[in-house]
Structures are given as structure tokens and as C-alpha cells.
Amino acid sequence: MVHSPAFQFDSEIPWQDLGNGVQRQMFGYDEKIMLVKVKFEAGATGAMHEHHHSQVTYVEDGVFDMTIGDEVKRIKKGDGYYVLPHVVHGITCIEPGMLIDVFSPLREDFLPAI
Amino acid sequence: MVHSPAFQFDSEIPWQDLGNGVQRQMFGYDEKIMLVKVKFEAGATGAMHEHHHSQVTYVEDGVFDMTIGDEVKRIKKGDGYYVLPHVVHGITCIEPGMLIDVFSPLREDFLPAI
Numbered sequence: 001m002v003h004s005p006a007f008q009f010d011s012e013i014p015w016q017d018l019g020n021g022v023q024r025q026m027f028g029y030d031e032k033i034m035l036v037k038v039k040f041e042a043g044a045t046g047a048m049h050e051h052h053h054s055q056v057t058y059v060e061d062g063v064f065d066m067t068i069g070d071e072v073k074r075i076k077k078g079d080g081y082y083v084l085p086h087v088v089h090g091i092t093c094i095e096p097g098m099l100i101d102v103f104s105p106l107r108e109d110f111l112p113a114i
Numbered sequence: 115m116v117h118s119p120a121f122q123f124d125s126e127i128p129w130q131d132l133g134n135g136v137q138r139q140m141f142g143y144d145e146k147i148m149l150v151k152v153k154f155e156a157g158a159t160g161a162m163h164e165h166h167h168s169q170v171t172y173v174e175d176g177v178f179d180m181t182i183g184d185e186v187k188r189i190k191k192g193d194g195y196y197v198l199p200h201v202v203h204g205i206t207c208i209e210p211g212m213l214i215d216v217f218s219p220l221r222e223d224f225l226p227a228i
Contacts, residue, residue, distance in 0.1 A: 003198060006182045010192030028170035028196025033147065033218040035170035035194060056142035056149040058214045060174060068120045078124030080149060082142025084117060100172045102216040104147040 003030035020044055021093070026110065034106040040064070040093035048090035053103040055083040062097010066090075117144035134158055135207070140224065148220040154178070154207035162204035167217040169197040176211010180204075 008027045015023040021044030027035040038046075040062065048067065063076045068089045075081065077097070083089050091099075122141045129137040135158030141149040152160075154176065162181065177190045182203045189195065191211070197203050205213075 001198070004196045006185055006196055007180075007187050007189065008194040008196070009189070027172065027194045030168050030196070030198065032168045033170050033216065035172060035196075035216060037172070054144050054146045056147050056216060058141065058149060058151070058172070058174070060172070060214075066121075071120055073121050075121065075123070080122040080124075080141045082118045082120055082122070082144070082149075084115075084144065100174075100214055102147065102149060102170060104218045 001030050004028045015039070022046070024110075029106050031106055033102065033104050034110065035100065035102045036107075036110065038099045038101055040091075040097055040099070042093055042096050044093045046091040048088050050086050050088045051103075051107075052085050053105060053107060054085055055089075056102050057081050057083075058100040060098040060100050062093060063095040064097065064099075065092045065094060115144050118142045129153070136160070138224075143220050145220055147216065147218050148224065149214065149216045150221075150224065152213045152215055154205075154211055154213070156207055156210050158207045160205040162202050164200050164202045165217075165221075166199050167219060167221060168199055169203075170216050171195050171197075172214040174212040174214050176207060177209035178211065178213075179206045179208060 013025045021041030023039045025037040058080045061077050069087050127139045135155030137153045139151040172194045183201050
């Protein structure tokens with residue numbers, strides 16, 4: 001099974017600049033699961049999109065307006081969310097912060113960047 | 115498919131006291147994935163154990179000594195780890211902190227507590 005090393009050290013993992021105030025660090029993964037850290041500047045957005053993966057997210061820092069389907073909620077450090085497969089979702093960063101995004105199965109579209 | 119609500123608000127989710135300085139909050143989940151927050155006092159431990167789930171973890175706060183198989187590493191806020199199915203692992207909290215543990219598939223053994 002393809003998988004990451006056992007340990008990920010923040011100081012050793014490069015930040016990928018995704019543009020428009022969004023950066024990403026790739027953390028642990030195998031075929032069933034993948035964890036990524038996504039850092040946002042204030043005003044940065046994740047455009048509305050959908051994917052076949054289940055997604056759970058933890059807000060590590062900051063304040064965000066999160067849309068999942070037809071619900072919009074303001075979430076902040078300590079909160080989280082869950083996105084069913086194929087449900088359209090998007091986010092706007094209100095105060096600079098970071099999300100811990102976890103997907104099942106792995107985001108094969110993220111892998112070439114590792 | 116069984117799944118959590120879309121949003122989890124820190125202030126609304128009870129902490130389950132697991133004893134010996136460890137507490138847990140249940141966050142987003144479905145059949146493929148489950149995110150939990152686990153808070154540790156200094157000196158608290160997660161005894162060596164194994165399970166069939168893949169696991170990815172992010173260190174939200176604190177300092178820990180983490181054992182995965184025959185590797186032991188000191189990890190701190192911002193770091194993470196990945197555990198292959200059935201690999202024995204355990205943790206000791208050095209400075210109070212919190213882990214974001216994510217499993218695939220869901221931890222069916224955690225569900226009765228939700």
C-alpha cells in the first residue's frame with residue numbers, strides 16, 4: 001500500500017504556494033486517508049467545489065465562513081466540519097488561519113505535488 | 115450512510131473523560147472516516163495498541179513522545195504522524211496538549227459514546 005513516512009515534522013515539510021493567499025503542507029496518507037494543512041490569509045477563498053471523497057476538517061486557527069450545501073456558518077479555532085461525498089462546499093477566510101483537512105480515500109490529485 | 119452533522123462547534127460538543135488525564139471530543143465522521151480531538155495532561159499516556167484502521171494525526175498543541183512500531187520520536191505542535199493498519203503504537207504526553215486523530219474507516223468502537 002502506498003503511504004507516507006510514519007512521522008511528519010512541521011519544520012521539514014515544504015509549504016506549497018497555491019496562490020491567492022493559500023498554502024498547503026502534505027502530511028500523513030495512505031490509499032484510504034490523507035491529512036493536509038491549509039493556511040489562509042484573510043480574504044483568501046476556497047472556491048465552491050465537490051469531490052467523491054469524504055472530508056473532515058478541524059479549524060487549527062483563524063475565523064472562516066464555511067458553506068456546505070445550502071448551509072453557511074462562521075467557524076473558528078476549535079470547530080470543525082464534515083462534507084459528504086459530492087456535496088458542494090467552499091470557504092472564505094475572515095481572519096488568517098489554518099485548516100486541518102482530512103480526506104478518505106486519499107486525494108490522488110494532490111499526490112504529484114508530494 | 116451513517117454520518118455526523120455538517121458542522122461541529124467546540125463549545126457545543128461534550129468532552130468525554132477517558133480517565134488518567136485523557137479527554138476526547140467526537141467530531142465529524144461517516145463510515146469511511148472519523149475525526150476526534152484528544153486532550154492530554156502532562157504524564158498521561160495512550161498505551162501501546164493496534165487496530166485495523168489507518169490513522170493520521172496532527173499535534174494541535176503540546177509535546178509528546180510517540181512510538182510507532184520500533185520508532186520513538188519527540189513531536190510537538192505542528193507535527194504529525196501516520197500509522198499503518200495493525201502497527202502497534204502508543205504515546206506519552208510530555209507537555210499538556212491535544213491531538214487531532216483521524217481514522218479510516220470510522221472507529222465503530224467510539225460510536226456508542228456519541
